[in-house]
Amino acid sequence: MDIARIEAAGERLKGQARRTPLLGAPALDEIAGRRLLIKPECLQRTGSFKFRGGWAALSALPEGARRRGVIAFSSGNHAQGVALAAREHGAPAVIIMPSDAPRLKIENTRALGAEVVLYERGGAESRESIGARLSAERGLTLIKPYDDPEVIAGQGTCGLEIAQQAAELGITEAEVLVCCGGGGLTAGIALALEARAPGMRVRPAEPEGFDDTARSLALGERQSNAREAGGLCDAILTPTPGALTFPITSRLCGPGVVVTDEEALKAMALAFRHLKVVAEPGGAVALAGALFHGDELEGETAIATISGGNVEAAVFAQALATLE
C-alpha cells in the first residue's frame, strides 16, 4: 500500500465520488477549545465514505470478474457503497447483512438493486464463511469491507481531500480524528496524510465497549472486543482491527480516543444544530472525541470525519432530545 495506489483510486473516483466540503462553526470551535474542522462524509453518495472504497474496488476488477459480480458483507454502509458502485458498473451484487442491521440500511441496499442475504450475528456460520461459500458457488468476487488494498486506497482519497482542503485554509498541522471500525478509513487517511500532510496525525475514534483499535494500538498487537453487537454505533462494530489495516494504523496513528454512546448522541445533535448535517451514531464518534475529549488531543487544530449519516429517525430523535 502506498500513496500511488491512493492517487490512482482518486483518478478513478473523479466525477463519481463527491468531494465533500470541509465545514466548521464558531460554536463548535468554542466547545472543542480549538479550531475544529469537519469532513462530512455523510454527504458522500449512499450517505457514507464507503462509496469511495466500493467504487475503487469495483473499478479495479478485471472486466470478466466484474461481469460475474461481486459479494460483500456489511452492517449497512459498505453494503450501500458496493451496491451503488456495482449497479453503475453494470455488475450484479450480493450483500450479506446481519439480521439486526438497521432496517433503513437493508432497504436502501435492496433499493440500489443488490440481492440481500441476512445472517445471524454470533450464529452458526460466520459472515466470512457465508461470503466465501457464495463467492465460490457463483464466481463472485468478494469485496471485503476494509481488508482489501483497493478499498483502503479508495477510503484514502478522503485523506487526499483533507490534506488539500486544509492546506487551502493554511492548515498543515492537526489531529485528525477518524471514526474507526475495521480501520479501512483510518488506514487510508493515515497513508494519504503521511504523504500529503505529514504534520497531521490520525487519531482513531471508537465507541466504548468496541475500542479494539485503541487497545490494539496501546498494546502493539491486535485485540478483540468482548461483545460483537450492541450499542448504538452499529456502523463501526467490528470484532478486531484488520490484518491489512492494523500494520498501517499501528505505524502511523496516535492513541485512540474512546467515546460513550451518550457523547456520540450529543455530537449528532451539535452537528444538526451547527453544521446542518445528519450523522449516524457511529459516524459521530470522531466529532464526539474532538468536542468532549479535547484534553486528550494536542495542538491548535483538530479535524474530525463524520463517516456516515444513515440513521433511523427514532435514533436521530433520541439525539435531538439531548439538546438543552
Add this chain to the structure above:
Amino acid sequence: MDIARIEAAGERLKGQARRTPLLGAPALDEIAGRRLLIKPECLQRTGSFKFRGGWAALSALPEGARRRGVIAFSSGNHAQGVALAAREHGAPAVIIMPSDAPRLKIENTRALGAEVVLYERGGAESRESIGARLSAERGLTLIKPYDDPEVIAGQGTCGLEIAQQAAELGITEAEVLVCCGGGGLTAGIALALEARAPGMRVRPAEPEGFDDTARSLALGERQSNAREAGGLCDAILTPTPGALTFPITSRLCGPGVVVTDEEALKAMALAFRHLKVVAEPGGAVALAGALFHGDELEGETAIATISGGNVEAAVFAQALATLE
C-alpha cells in the same frame, strides 16, 4: 444589476463563503420523476445562503461606513449572515428581529456578537422605520435583506456555482427551484443563470398563504400577502416582492410553485433520509416543489435550492414524524 456585479461579489467571497456541493440521490430522482439535483445552502456559513449577501454588502462598504457599523432587519437568517460578516470585518452590527423569530436564530445572532433589537410583527412601528431611525441616530448603514444590489449580487454567486457545477455534470437545461421570500436569492440566481446557463429557468417556490411572488408573477405587478406571520416557513415570510427584485424576477422567472407546510415538512424528512442535510421549513419549499409538484415542471432535470437549515429541534422532530 448585471453579471459583472455578481462576478465581482464572487471574487470578494472567495475563501469566505463555502462552495456548497450539488447533491442528489436515486430515491429522490424517483419521487421527483426526473433527475433532481440539490444545492444545499444550509451548509453555507451561518446555516443559510444569507452569508453570501451579508459578506458582499459588508465588503462593498467604504472603510469609514464599515467602522461606524451596520444594521439589518431579519427574521433570523439574514441576521446571522450579516452578524458574522460584520464580525469578520471588525464592524459593529445591530440586528432588528421580530419578537416571534425562532429562539435559536436570536441566540445565534447574539452569539455572533451582534446587538439584537426585537420588534412586534404588525406592531405600531414597522421594522423598516425602526431601521431607518437607528441608522440615522448611530450613523449605521442599513443592510437590507433583499432590496440592495450588493446583497442580490452576493446571493447571485450561488447561481454562478449552480451553473458551473451543473455544467460539470453535463447539464445545461433545467428548472431551478429557488426558495423565495423577498426575492434576493431568486433574482440573484436568475441573473447569474441568464448569463452563465441560459438554458435554465428559475421557478420561485413559496409556502401556501405567502405566495406573493407567484401571484405577482402571474398578474405582472407586485401583490401582497393577506397575513404577515404564521405558518412554519418563518425564513421566507415577506409581505411583498422587493422593488429591486421584482423587475428581475418578472423578467426572468417562470411561474411560481406553491407548496403546503405539510409538503415542506415531508421534504425536510426526505432531505434527512436521502441527503443527510438539515433543512428548515422555509428552506425546504423548493425541494418540496420539485418532489411533489413535478407536474408543474418541465424537462428532464430539476435543481432545487435548500436555502437554510436553522430549525429548532422540535420542528425537525415534527418533520421526522412524517416518515413512513
